[in-house]
Amino acid sequence: MPMATARRQRIVVAGAGFAGFQAARTLARLARGAAEIVVINPTDYFLYLPLLPEVTAGILDPRRVAVPLAALGRGVSPVLGEVESVDVEARQVVHTDPEGTRSRTSYDRLVLAVGSVNKLLPVPGVAEHAHGFRSIGEALYLRDHLLMQLELAAAARDPDERAARCTFVVVGAGYTGTEVAAQGQSLTRAAAARLPGLRGQPLRWLLVDLAPRVLPGLDERLAATAHDVLTGRGMDVRTGTTVKVATKEGVELSDGEFVPTRMLIWCVGVRPDPVVQGLGLPTVEGRLVVDEYLRVPGHPEVFACGDAAAVPDLTRPGELTPMTAQHAYRQGKAVARNVAASYGRGQARPYKHRDLGFVVDLGGADAAANPLGVPLAGVAAKALTRGYHLSVIPGNRARIAADWALDALLPRQIVQLGLAYGPAASLAEKEPVPH
Numbered sequence: 001m002p003m004a005t006a007r008r009q010r011i012v013v014a015g016a017g018f019a020g021f022q023a024a025r026t027l028a029r030l031a032r033g034a035a036e037i038v039v040i041n042p043t044d045y046f047l048y049l050p051l052l053p054e055v056t057a058g059i060l061d062p063r064r065v066a067v068p069l070a071a072l073g074r075g076v077s078p079v080l081g082e083v084e085s086v087d088v089e090a091r092q093v094v095h096t097d098p099e100g101t102r103s104r105t106s107y108d109r110l111v112l113a114v115g116s117v118n119k120l121l122p123v124p125g126v127a128e129h130a131h132g133f134r135s136i137g138e139a140l141y142l143r144d145h146l147l148m149q150l151e152l153a154a155a156a157r158d159p160d161e162r163a164a165r166c167t168f169v170v171v172g173a174g175y176t177g178t179e180v181a182a183q184g185q186s187l188t189r190a191a192a193a194r195l196p197g198l199r200g201q202p203l204r205w206l207l208v209d210l211a212p213r214v215l216p217g218l219d220e221r222l223a224a225t226a227h228d229v230l231t232g233r234g235m236d237v238r239t240g241t242t243v244k245v246a247t248k249e250g251v252e253l254s255d256g257e258f259v260p261t262r263m264l265i266w267c268v269g270v271r272p273d274p275v276v277q278g279l280g281l282p283t284v285e286g287r288l289v290v291d292e293y294l295r296v297p298g299h300p301e302v303f304a305c306g307d308a309a310a311v312p313d314l315t316r317p318g319e320l321t322p323m324t325a326q327h328a329y330r331q332g333k334a335v336a337r338n339v340a341a342s343y344g345r346g347q348a349r350p351y352k353h354r355d356l357g358f359v360v361d362l363g364g365a366d367a368a369a370n371p372l373g374v375p376l377a378g379v380a381a382k383a384l385t386r387g388y389h390l391s392v393i394p395g396n397r398a399r400i401a402a403d404w405a406l407d408a409l410l411p412r413q414i415v416q417l418g419l420a421y422g423p424a425a426s427l428a429e430k431e432p433v434p435h
Helices: 018-030 049-056 136-155 159-165 175-192 220-232 274-279 325-341 378-392 397-409
Strands: 010-014 036-041 045-047 066-068 076-080 082-087 092-096 102-106 109-112 116-118 167-171 204-209 236-239 243-246 250-253 258-260 263-266 270-272 287-289 299-304 359-361 367-369
Touching (some): 010 018, 010 102, 018 036, 018 076, 018 109, 049 136, 082 274, 136 159, 159 258, 167 175, 167 258, 175 204, 175 220, 175 263, 175 359, 220 236, 220 367, 274 287, 299 325, 367 378, 378 397
Parallel strands (some): 010 036, 036 076, 109 299, 167 204, 167 263, 204 236
Antiparallel strands (some): 045 066, 082 092, 092 102, 116 270, 243 250, 359 367
16 A cells, blocks of 8 residues: 655745735745745735835836736745635635635645735714725726816816815825825826816815824924925825815815815725734734744744734834834745744744834925935935835836836826726725624
8 A cells, every 4th residue: 555645735825915925935935845835815916005106196007016926936826815714723714716706725834914904993974985095906096086086177167166176185194195195296286287177276185194293103304304395385284183074075174174075085094904803813903913933822833924913023122013014024034934944944033123214205306215314305315215116126127117217208198097987996895894
């Protein structure tokens, strides 16, 4: 009777954002031959979120910010599906493909990197009337909607309607909200200049946040630069303010003002994916508890990283690493090394990384940056910002550089793609149902 052969080990990476993509790519190199690597993700690409505002602005082709999972290399098998739950005891991941078929994938090691989703606050009308900004589809829809409002405003005879359609409100002055507001204002200015019906019509942009300043949590000098650039362009920056009620006709702010508008963009922040809460394991602020090796206590076969994980910050004892792309990117590499070490490939190491600074693209020739704590603004910051993105994104570098060059030399193509004529892409429709 022939001897039974041992089943090949399987590593499942749940999610292919910054953390998951880097984990899978590093594992393909470190654990090749030791196990098969399966990546479960709702899309067949890794989305480089920091450049998404430039897709809305029409600077970058949307394919530039999408790096195919096929680029992960040999030994990695992408599976198209949304992770619904994880059966920790049975060591299985439950996921659903785009056509609704539910499957179970078993694992010997699990890297949970499901990331985060939009943070919704209990504000009446926001889920129905606000637009999120977490996907290529939402970025393109937002672009179409901005252009459509301007074109409808140009044809409107009622001055109040025209003013409302030329007013845009962004809620959340963090990293994403600040860049979306900056790039959105640049796009609408370029588009309005080509519409004779809007000659002399002011374009009003409001950026509101309950925090005392823009870019809360980042360096104050970085925030001051961003604030000065935006207000210098005429943007109405309202700190200590938020939306109280949202309606089809506009928004009521917490300071009592009602702002007529047809465009409410929600960039308040993110929260860990609801999958984490369904695990039945300890969490902190919705994030899965892990040790400094990114392992889940009591389950040495389960690792977690990125926004879904409460990773202890060894540079600031007692605190957790913030939910940033910079940490997720490096945690993905670190978790791969530690998973490989569990198979005897190398040695496990604790995750330790100090923030190296941040870059914020403010559109045009403007940006703000603080590499290693050194404040930069203007062209120098812009060059550093673009150089950083080109060094980090794991593909499409030549195409991105070409798009930037063409944007500098040629006028932008101001045209809708027809996406805004369908059902409204509201937060209520985009927000995943808790598992």
